[in-house]
Amino acid sequence: MRRSHVALISASVVGVVVALLVVVLATRDPATEKVRDSPIVGKTAPALRAKAIDGSAFDLETYGGEFVLVNFFATWCVPCRQEHADLVELDEGGAANVVSVVYQDSPETVQAFLAEQGGDWPVLEDPSGQITLDYGVSKIPESYLIAPGGTVVAKFVRGVRADTVTDVIDRFR
């Protein structure tokens, strides 16, 4: 095989590999995107039965027919504190029912935080971390929007914004 042919084939192979890399990288979601894909989006929401920090029992099934935003948070997490006002707006405005799951935090600290910052919704304990595993939570804050039919329709990371969540809800109404 002549050297010019070898060079042409080698250059073609390298060119194809570089082109594929560019295509793959260009089609990935930017890191700033807050609405992210997740394996559980499009599937039925994992069952959510747990004890709330006020001692009451909670079951997600009782919310059938309404939008529910399941929010994983901790008071020591700065983005969680920053998104809290938006959660209050969503819940009090009636756009979605907020349900929070405490992530590695004490119920007493959470109660004190809610008393100070507002927020009158179920806040669930997850001492074993099983709820966190069922929803595939990696880093808080993470929130999962569940449609009235019980399907997870969106995952939000690095804090929710009320207008972003409302936009998604409007698309599914």
Place this chain on the structure above:
Amino acid sequence: MTVRTPSRRVPWLVLGFVVVGALIVGSRSDGPQTREDRVQAIAATIKCPECSGQSVASSSGRSAKAIRTDIAARLERGQSADQIRDYYAGRFGEELLLTPSGSGTASLVWILPVVVIVIAAAGLAAAFVRWRGGGGARASDEDRALVAAALADPHGEGAGR
């Protein structure tokens, strides 16, 4: 045509036996495992969701502990290692698995190196065959004339150098 003598094949046969023997020894199971061993073996193939660069087996984070407990519970319920790994891939995504799946596009990770090795071996074999077939320098008419002159006058100038 050259005839390959048996003695030249011996090193290749020995090499083949060593490679096959190493593969057999390396892939042999160490016998029955305890449940803790199985938990650790599965946990070693799953990335800790909240840590960077650590497996669930080596992390002391809360998520890692929760996953180890969950793996033990799932083994207790009779689930296989693949079913457990599929469950976590279905919750967190395939990127949580430290050893890629053997199916779908992830299987390319296993297939491509083998394909590359086979192509490289075939290329090397072809090159060796070509080199052995006398692909070296060819004698020109001038070279032949020089050789003929040297043969015709074996005791001439230059002999004995």
